[in-house]
Amino acid sequence: MSVGILLQLAQSLLAILLAPLLMGWVNQCHAWLQGRSAPPITQPYRTLKKLFHKDAVIAHHASPLFRFAPYMIFACMALAAGIVPTIANDLPFSPAADVIALVGIFALARVFLALAAMDIGTAFGSLGARREMLVSFLAEPALLMVFFTASLISQSTELPIIVQTMAHSKFAIYPSLAFAAVAFWMISVAENARIPVDNPSTHLELTMIHEAMILEYSARHLALIEWAVALKLFTYSALGIALFVPWGIAAQGDVAAIPLALLAMVAKLLIGGAVLAFLETISAKVRLFRAPEFLGTAFLLAVLGMLIHFLLEV
């Protein structure tokens, strides 16, 4: 048990600390693919440091909610990162929240971000909030459907159990998971404000979603939000790994397997990041009104996956 708690802490901290690195890696791959000279992989850390040192500038009529939100968002993301098994399975904290609760956490963070965006009452803020909620109300059920497919297979909504079934029980091919995986990819792209739904590196008001919401933030608040964003990307990647390529994650109480698991993890993340960057580079951002269609497709795929599970695997 104590080992478990140690592992839990270690993993959570690891996630929190490593998250910006993943972000850095993705950006680097971007740069390479676009033939630019890449920023150092630690660039995100520097940005955060700089931001933390700055004085916060806040609009006159900003309400307490505005200042409270970044902490809330960060806390939610940290919690999420703590729940998803990255290196070790069956952590003492994981029963606190299953996949549905996980979706709930993301929703909580999102709602606070949207509210904070509307708080200043600028045109961009409410615009961003609206678009974010528009994207999310389609992405969220789709994500749930993906999880449902997995949990219908593993008879559980507990991530550890799911990983257990996928990784450590007899190997089987689940066609439904293929659909789920594609859906999951599309969803995580949307949720993490990446191309083709949103573009993290633009401030063009016609297109931006996420950036529009955090326009008014500066200094430590902005830092926390950026960090939370990185964490979110990390968590989603970890989720994807846990659901679809869980091999390598250390089984229950198997402390010896931890180092191996760590390596496997890093490798998967590197590959995942690279693939993300690659796909982003080759795809173009769609018009905002196409976004619902994009997510609708994801939703459809997820549901299809579930039906296929019923057709072929029961």
Added chain:
Amino acid sequence: MEIFWLLGIPLTGGIFLALWGCRKHAPEINALFSLATLLAAALLTHRIIDQGPMMVGAGWFFIDSFNVFLVALTAFVAFTTSLFSRPYMRIEEEHGRLNDKRLRLYHSSYQIFIGAMLLALTTNNMGILWVAMEAATLATVLLVSLYRTPASLEAAWKYFILCGVGIALALFGTILLYFAAEKVLGSGGTALLWTHLNGVKAQLEPTVLSLAFVFLLVGYGTKVGLAPLHSWLPDAHAEGPTPVSAVLSGLLLNVALYAVMRSKVLVDGALGNHMAGNLMMGFGLFSVVLAAFLIKRQTDVKRMFAYSSIEHMGLITFAFGMGGAVANFAALLHMTMHSLTKSAIFFAVGHATQKAGTQLMSGIRGLIQTNPTLGWGLMLGTVAILGVPPFGVFASEFLIITTAMHEHPWATPFLLLALGVAFASIFGKVQPMVFGETELPKLPYQPALAPVFLHLGLVLMLGLFIPPYLADWYRQAAHLLGG
């Protein structure tokens, strides 16, 4: 003995008022006579409760639980109506729509009308019953045409002709009845006595009785206002003075239905099948539905409530048609509730129309602003008549509808439809009359709202608690009607 008081008082009242009616205090005298009648009725009722059904006056009169409660009801509503008519008629006089001579006519024929109805209720002789009904008609014809306006004359004329024809058919039915009875009871006076007929009803000739019942149903049914024989009713109610409308739909319709029921008992006994019941159910349903749809298009408030009377009479007829202990009980209850509530509504409506100076509902607005009690009276009365609990009308509708659902499910869609339409129409029209803004003036006299709330209070009470002896009456009557 009470019976002679009961019948004598209104009669003398009629004559007295005809002679002295021009005096200043005619309304009070009228009220006094009605009060006396009420007392006599109370005594009679008391005696019946004590000693049960009895023949009075050498078998000419027969009082049982069925008619005694109608007698009490009639005397009571007649009294409250006379109270209401006191200020109402005063105001009418102020407005110059009436003069002393007309008032004299009004008061005397009011008394005679009441007397005739009481006679019709108490007599044991089907022939006398017929005579009394006709007398009641004649008395009210003059009341309906009291204003002498073209409209009121037209209404009265239609009333007279249609009811006259109807009642003539009823006479033919009575003759056939006598014709059949004479075979069994031998000719002479006794052959039309209901008690005797009831005693031998099993031996009466079925074919003759079925014919007789058709004539009686069509005849008295015209007076009950069953569609499609109802055409006189809305006109007569809308054009006569409001107290008359109140007693017409509160009492006369009941009495007519009473006559129908008396004959139904005999016919059922003779035929041994459900023919009479089916006919009544058919008439009842048709009236309910037709009335509901006609209510929807009304603009005149009294006319609207007249149609609602048709609807309720249809409901009662339907219930009686279903037969059986529960349905009969419900029908009797509904008779009581309807007369109390409807007369109360007419009282309220009467003052409202006087206030607005028109019977058009579009002219009556925001009553609870200028005098709240009147407004609430009308609102609560309407709610009650629409069958919303805890008012008593609901109690009977509850029994009727649930029984119908169990006995004759095919009928319930019609009931559902009709009740829905009627509710929408009436409530949708009354609401703006009671609520909202207004600039109507106050009334010159204090309106008599005591009767309104007295009635509504009774209806409310009966909805939540029916005194045991009253319940016993209903039960006995229901049983006697073949429960």
Added chain:
Amino acid sequence: MTLTYHLQIVNLLAALLLLISFAMLSQRRIAGLITLFAWQGAALAASTALIAWSTNQHHLYYSAALTLVLKVIAMPWYFFRIVRKLDVDRDVEPMINIPTTMLIGIVLVIFAFNLALPISELSGTVTRSTLGIALACVLLAFLMMITRSKAIPQVIGFLAMENGLFFAATSATYGMPLVVELGVALDVLVGVFVLGIFFFQIRETFDSLDLKHMEKLKEK
């Protein structure tokens, strides 16, 4: 059974009644109508008296007398007076034209006879067969009320109906109990009286007795 000849007379009178009813249906002029009505009353009284005599039911004499007084003398006189007062002699063309009315009348008579047949079988009275005629008279009077578009003819139709009823009572059942008959007579009397008042009121409000003035009250 072979009828004694005064009963044959009764049947004859019955036929006469029917005939008069038809005549009334076809009569356009009000004065003529009243006369016919009086004749009908007379026939009725005569038949009643005959039945009373043949079956010595004494109370029937009273009702015969009553009929005579009321329907042969009082009412026609009263109506003539009204007609003269209001000089409304001519009735306009009835709603349905006369031949059609006649045809309908025939149909009604047949219907009435068929209706009365099973009852007449049961009737113990010697004059049972007249019940059908009585019913026919009632229905014809009803038809007349429907077709006429003026007040007075309608009322006469109404009274003719009462005649029919009365005939039914006497012929089929040797008359109702006396009280009832008195009551009925009284009612009729009062009714006619009331009507008289009415005519004047109607007259002074609409200055005619034409019913087409009285079609205001309806569903818009």
Added chain:
Amino acid sequence: MATLSLLSPDPVQWAWGIVLFWLSLGFASLLLQGSQRLLTGLVFPLGALGALAIAGVGIAGLTGPATSIVLPIGLPDLPFHLRLDALSAFFMVLLGGAAFGITVYASGYFKSMAAGPLALLALWYHLFLGGMVTVLLADDAYAFMVAWEVMALSSYFLVTTDHKVPEIRRAGFLYLLIAHVGAVSLLLTFGVLQGGHGDYTFDTMRLAQTPPFWASVAYLLALFGFGAKAGLVPLHVWLPEAHPAAPSPVSALMSGVMLKTAIYGLLRVTFDLLNIQIGWWGTLALALGLITALYGVIFAAVQSDMKRLLAWSSIENIGVIIAAFGLTLIFHTDGKGALAALTLTAMLYHALNHAFFKGLLFVGTGSVLHATGVRHMGHLGGLMRFMPWTAWLTLIGALAIAGLPPLNGFVSEWLLLQAFLLTPGLSQPYLNMVIPVAAAIVALAAALAAYVMVKFFGVVFLGQPRDTALQDAHEAGWPERLGMLWLAAGCVLLGLFPAQVIGWLSPVVRLLTEQTMVNDGNWLMLAPVSSERASYMPLIFFAVVIGVLGLTYLWVRRVYHGRVRRSDPWDCGYPEQDARMQDSAEGFGQPIRQIFEVFMKVERETPDPFSRTPRYHGASLDKLWFILYEPIARVTGWLSEQAGRLQHGRIQWYLIYSFATLIFLLVFTTR
């Protein structure tokens, strides 16, 4: 709880006593017409105490055995039977809990009302409360119907408190009409259920062996009748009209509590009175519920009147509850007792939650209305700065109804989704496939609810005031705050201690499904079937979030600094942006409208390019109104016209009617 049950040997008598207390309070308030201060200062607080007592009695009744009394009133052969079993008790807890907060709030809210109307309002208010409790207690058809209609009537008079506004009158009329039609169909239900010998007590109905066909008829009638009250699509049209029209505490009561009485009735009839249940009933209810949920939330998203928005969201929640009801039926008829128990628990839990957060939100809008006199969100905004109490408390409600952890809305949704995930246990393969898709719809509705709540809270409380008048909006008084605090506390506690709440629910669930939901977890862990399968620990969850939050805060402050500089908003450097550039309510709803336009009849008036004062107006109307209700109205109109032709005016025609009738009957009888 134990003390309470000691204190009241017979809960049902207590409950009835409290009802009588409320009634007397109502009529007493008629005598207090003169003094406004007594009314708000005494009558309403006493009423609130009554509500609290009702909740207590309910808790006592949950554990104790069913108790019943017979009152001396009612019909001669049918005196009022009252009975308090676990089901009634649960709903009494719901009622009391919500009504206490709302009534406390009301005692402050109505301070601004004139004494005369207020006395009347107090009368109807307490009649309303009494009626609802009596509905829960009634143990025979007559008592039930009387209480049911008293409830409807009093609430109608409450809705039309401000009867001088024509729209409000119209709303009240529509409400009462649909309520009445529903009531008649309930009458028919009881007509089917009764034994036929005029015995209307629920006991005999329980014993009656209804044949399947008639049972189905009864069920459908009940679904119609109760659906009309609960706002089941397509019988929902009255709800978005009536709830905004009423004074806010009343809207809160209606939305939070009254709708639940319909749910209670549905449960009572289906599981208790009917002796058989049939599979397709559940499927029907599930389908209707899902449609209602989606329909409601979509329309909530496009509203621009804040109370109307909440009303539509009530429709959504009712839809979710009915869907859960349907699923319960499906499991129950399929012999999956445990799963039925789980679903039923989820349903009851959601009903309870909805009472609290919807009550909270409605009274919140009440305070806003009080402070600004504006209901249209287009004229609000930035109120968080002027009325922080209201804003923060409302925020709790908004997060709860959006189904966000760790608040109560999430728990019931979580349980429900778990139930959906368990459907592979069912015997019909067809349902197996369809129901997870149904789960998708529930999830969609939940996500949209979040959208709606962001819109609601963001537009009303955040941003800049869209109207200069809002500058002097005042915070709500103390009674209001207390009321809101109570309700908010309910939202939080129900979210944090699900295990306990489910423990309390178990008697109800056992009563209806002969089983209870197994909780494999412990006092802080919720694990429906087995902890292997799913688990959720709200307390831990909450603690961690708070902990991390606190740690981060401290760490940021320690390691770095807390310096803040105030300035104008940045907004991409655009200098003269003002309040009108924020999203209006319509603007925020626009994407939803674009996506779901098929359900709506959209009225747009776009400004003409050359107009000096360009203004845009858009309204999204309920299409059902036009494709369902207006045709009905037209048909009845046509029919009544035809009927009118009969009343022709010519006496000859009338004579012909009688004549024809006579002839017809003669032929009819002698053939």
